[in-house]
Amino acid sequence: MRPSCSFSSNEAQLFQSLNGIRHLAETRRFKAWFLDQFGVLHDGKQPYPGAISTLKTLSKHGAKMVIISNSSRRAATTIEKMNSLGFDSSLFLGVITSGELTHQYLQRRDDSWFAALGRSCIHMTWSDRGAISLEGLGLHVVENAEDADFILAHGTEALGHPSGTALPMKLEDLEKILESCALKKIPMVVANPDFVTVEAKALRVMPGTLAAKYEKLGGEVKWMGKPDKIIYKSAMLMAGVDASDCIAVGDSLHHDIKGANMAGIESAFITGGIHATELGLSSFGEVAESSSVQDLTSKYDAYPSYMLPSFTW
Known part of the structure; x- marks a missing residue:
């Protein structure tokens, strides 16, 4: 019997433990695979063992593959990154990132919530990792809450300057700015909903x-990515599939798996990603205890259909 993708938090949770994705791929049960990148395909610096060959084999089994990522970067940047790491980006239908969705919604303003936003924003961005460009959005970057209509959060390392440069800033100092913004009750758009990522x-x-x-x-936040349904709906539209035809693969219970639960699609939890330490794992491919995974899924109220150590065949 296939595990259900809809759960209540107080019932016994069932998931199937797998060594790799071969069984799922060979049954051709899922027409579309929505793949997280960090913690599943690579660690930001290099591909995980077997990830590149697994994608090629999965593609040969007719799977439509879409990368869905909470990266604050644009989709094109993610494709460039994947190619630089040795992945064949032509295997994917496309890439949907939180940063891409944020850019599109801020640019089009055809959504009522975004249409109501002003044009002046406090921009929280990256410094070491490279600041995010706001070109083409018609935004005016300001430095004080008094002058801002909203907060745009792309990163956690710097405060964007009106000149387009980024002023490196500690996380605690960015949080102090948030306190001033909360008093003014201005909304925040977060272009990367992840709490942490594997790098x-x-x-x-x-x-x-x-x-x-x-x-x-007390501030209002627009979450532009997982676990919100917005990114899964975009992926389903790109792949031309219904919720019953797809599976999401990710390493974050709060983001990837809970998001899949909310979108009504099945999911595969990669245990060797951001939860590896919580699960007592110390090496790649090490198998987690099912009981430990079950405890963790209850903790995060996020329930996968399958669990496996890594994205391998």
Whole structure:
């Protein structure tokens, strides 16, 4: 019997433990595969063992593959990154990132919530990783809450300057700015809802941390990515499939798996990503105890259909 993708938080959770994706691929049960990148395909610096060949084999089995990522970068930048790491981007139907969705919604303004936003924003961005360009959006970057209509959070390392440069800033200082913004009750758009991400075996703080802080301060946040349904709906539209025809693969219970639950699609949880330490895993491909995974899924109220150590065949 196939595991259900809809759960209530107080019932026993069932998931199937797999060594790789071969069984799922060979049954051709899923027409479309929505793949997270960091923690599943690569660690930001290099591909995970087997990931490149697994994608090629999956493609030969007729799967439509879409990368869905909470990256604050545009889709084209993600494609360039994937190619530079040795992946064949032609295997994917496309890439949908939180950054791409944010850019499109801010540019089109055909959504009522975005149409009501002003044009002046406080921009939280990256410095070491390279600031995010706001070109083509018609926005006016300001430095004070008094002058801002909204906050745009792309990164956690710097404050965007009206000149287009980025002023490096500690996370605590960005949080102090949020306190001033909360008093003015201006909304936030978060272009990367992740709390942390895996990068070369370390965890890096992501903009979702700022967004969660802002909500605690009473601020309104528009989450432009997983776990919100918005990114899954975009992926289904791109692949031309219904919820029953797709599966999401990710390493974050809060973002990837909970998002799949909310979108009504099945999911595969990669245990060797951001939850590896919580699960007591120390090496690539190490198998997690099912009971430990079950405890963790209950903790995050996110329930996968399948679990596997890594994205391998």
